[in-house]
Amino acid sequence: MDNRSRHSSVVAAGRWIDGTREDGATVLYLQGAWRLPYLHAVTDEIESLPLSPQQPCILDGSRLETLDTATVFVLLIRLVAVGYTRATVSLRRGRSADSSLA
Numbered sequence: 001m002d003n004r005s006r007h008s009s010v011v012a013a014g015r016w017i018d019g020t021r022e023d024g025a026t027v028l029y030l031q032g033a034w035r036l037p038y039l040h041a042v043t044d045e046i047e048s049l050p051l052s053p054q055q056p057c058i059l060d061g062s063r064l065e066t067l068d069t070a071t072v073f074v075l076l077i078r079l080v081a082v083g084y085t086r087a088t089v090s091l092r093r094g095r096s097a098d099s100s101l102a
Helices: 036-047 069-081
Strands: 008-013 017-022 025-034 057-067 089-092
Touching (some): 025 036, 025 069, 036 069
Parallel strands (some): 025 057
Antiparallel strands (some): 008 017, 017 025
């Protein structure tokens, strides 16, 4: 068993978000095309996430194909609603500057 598997567990796995717990933090792997036509589906998945502000949250964008502001805004609103703050949410592994971010 590798080091990561000993320190991670599945929180939620879906089409838009793959959530795990890694070393005491909730990691949300954002995946696919987060675009306005999919806003309803993305929102439903975000609303079903089992989030706890007692643990830091990491948003990982390494699996994103595209991202627009409307869909990510829904995620940020949800994080704030359950009690996360700027100090408890961090970003990692976003795509390069030439990616399609709307």
